Amino acid sequence: MTRLQASNVTFAYNKEPIIENLNMTIPEGEITVLIGSNGCGKSTLLKMLARLLFPSKGGVYLNDNEMLSLPAKAVAKELAVLPQSAVSPEGLTVRQLVKQGRYPYQSWLKQWSKEDEEMVEYALDATGLTDLRDRPLNALSGGQRQRAWIAMTLTQGTKTLLLDEPTTYLDLTHQVDVLDLLFELNEKEQRTIVMVLHDINLACRYAHNIVAVKDKRIYAQGRPEEIITVNTLKEVFQMDCEIIYDPIFGSPLCVPHGRGRAVSNHMSPKTPHI
Ligand SMILES: Nc1ncnc2c1ncn2[C@@H]1O[C@H](COP(=O)(O)OP(=O)(O)O)[C@@H](O)[C@H]1O
Ligand SMILES: [Mg+2]
Structure with a gap:
């Protein structure tokens, strides 16, 4: 199994730190999803794990070897990467x-x-x-x-797949198709999957482990049912919401506050059946 770990990593574009003193171990054989607001550094972090960017401080380790010391082809036999918005020739x-x-x-x-x-x-x-x-x-x-x-x-x-927003631009059916496929690869072949997703509800349904990134570091990490709380979502996304539970899988579902059309609740037990 591939062991992937970021140890005290800092990364800056043009001297502006994006990630600072961050520690993270990717659980082997599990699905890990990175979440966080736009521009918080998810892609940067994923690229460091993939050896596409090198930290300015600290190190990323693959099977206890510093990435910098490993040839690109050796890494490519352990980790496969799908970048955000990949463009084909x-x-x-x-x-x-x-x-x-x-x-x-x-x-x-x-x-x-x-x-x-x-x-x-x-x-x-x-x-x-x-x-x-x-x-x-x-x-x-x-x-x-x-x-x-x-x-x-x-x-x-490779045993490990790193995917940056693999479901962006897809309709819901195809989002679920892609995530079901990754889920099967994890379940049947014990592949370790690390991906960035924007849909928190789908993230909660598929991930064993969620990493919420905020302010250049990991704000919270763990099982979705443990860390996806009203407070986490308020802190990470500056969003007020309610948490309910998925009727099929039991995973947390986030219902944002904000504005919306009020609908008389036909599901409410108070509403008489016609
Ligand atoms: N090549 C780059 N040069 C300079 N700044 C960049 C570059 N790539 C990303 N950034 C900046 O780094 C921050 C983190 O970007 P990114 O990791 O892509 O965020 P996310 O994937 O969470 O949306 C953003 O503020 C972004 O504008
Ligand atoms: Mg990104």
Whole structure:
């Protein structure tokens, strides 16, 4: 299993600290979701975990090795990353994109192998894209395209997946599709998943572990049912809300205050049935 840990990390763009003295251990074999308001540093933190950015202080450790000391290809065999708003080269087909996930295993000496081919087939199958394999990416729906990116990360064959907003721009059906797929990968194959999500209710439904980021540090971390409280949401999002519970899964559901149309409550026990 891949052990991923940030130890006392600080990161600054142009001397403006975004993350400061932050400690975090990613629980192995679990789904961790990063939440926090826009611009609080979630993508920055995920990129540091992925070795795409290096902290100015402290270190990120993979299996107890400092990321800086590890070659990029070695890291890519342990961690696959889906960046926020990934852009695909013009004209690429699903299969061509998915094949790119095998780059850590390619070299001058080692050409495309049977194992590479099998991984591509597995990823296309796992994401339900086998029939769309030869379709250009620009001829896919947003949900299908997002699945193609996820398939590319799967072909890397890593134990850990890091995904930045994998459901943004998708309709609710496709959001649930993508999250169900990640949930299955976690459940059946014990993959460790770390992702940024904006939908707190979906985060609570799928995550074993939520990390709420605020003021350059972790404000709260733990099981959704323990940390998603009226107080946490007020502090992290400056939002007043009620917490109720999901009737299907029992996970916390956040109902924001604010303005809205008042509807006479037909579900209320006080309302006589007609
Ligand atoms: N390449 C960059 N150069 C300078 N500032 C950046 C850069 N990327 C992000 N930032 C700033 O860093 C902060 C954190 O960004 P980010 O990690 O993308 O936040 P989040 O993902 O939580 O919305 C924001 O204020 C953003 O404007
Ligand atoms: Mg972001």
